[in-house]
Amino acid sequence: MLKVSELSVNYGATRVVNKLNLELGSDEILMLVGPTGCGKTTILQALAGLIPISEGQMTLGNWTATPKKTVPPEKRNVGMVFQDFALFPHLTVQQNVCFRLKDTKLADHWLKLLGPVSYTHLTLPTKRIV
Numbered sequence: 339m340l341k342v343s344e345l346s347v348n349y350g351a352t353r354v355v356n357k358l359n360l361e362l363g364s365d366e367i368l369m370l371v372g373p374t375g376c377g378k379t380t381i382l383q384a385l386a387g388l389i390p391i392s393e394g395q396m397t398l399g400n401w402t403a404t405p406k407k408t409v410p411p412e413k414r415n416v417g418m419v420f421q422d423f424a425l426f427p428h429l430t431v432q433q434n435v436c437f438r439l440k441d442t443k444l445a446d447h448w449l450k451l452l453g454p455v456s457y458t459h460l461t462l463p464t465k466r467i468v
Contacts, residue, residue: 339363340385344394347380354380357394367452386418387411 340362347355355377362368370378383389385396387409395404398416403409417439425434432449436442 339398341397342385342394343396345381345384345391345396346393347377347384347389348392349380353392355384382418385414386416387414388418 340360342358342360345355345358346353358381360368370381372378380389384391385398387403388411390408391403391405393405395402397403398414401409401414403414426437429437432442432446435449436445439445
C-alpha cells in the first residue's frame with residue numbers, strides 16, 4: 339500500500355506541491371489529472387525518488403521516505419515511464435514499459451488489464467516538425 343502524508347515539494351522558494359495526502363491500496367489504480375504546471379509530474383518524481391521532498395512522508399512496502407530520511411530510487415521498487423519525448427520511438431509500447439525489467443510478468447499483467455493490449459506490438463509514432 340502507498341501512503342503519502344502531508345507531502346510538500348519546493349523548487350527553491352516556490353512550493354509546487356502543498357501538503358498532499360493520499361492512500362492507495364495494492365489493488366487500486368490512481369490517475370493524476372490536471373492542467374499543465376499543477377504538480378502531477380513533480381508528485382510522480384518525488385514518489386520515484388528523483389527529486390527531494392520538502393515536508394511530509396511517503397511509505398510504500400518496506401520503505402518510508404522523509405526530507406531527512408531519503409530512500410534512493412533504486413531501493414523504492416517504483417518505476418516511471420516519462421512523457422513521449424523521453425520514450426524510445428524504435429521500441430514497442432510493451433518494450434518501453436518493460437525497459438530494463440528482468441521479469442516483465444507484472445508489467446505485462448498491467449498492460450493487459452489497462453490496455454492498449456492491441457497496440458503493445460506497435461512502435462511509437464515519430465513526431466513531425468511542420
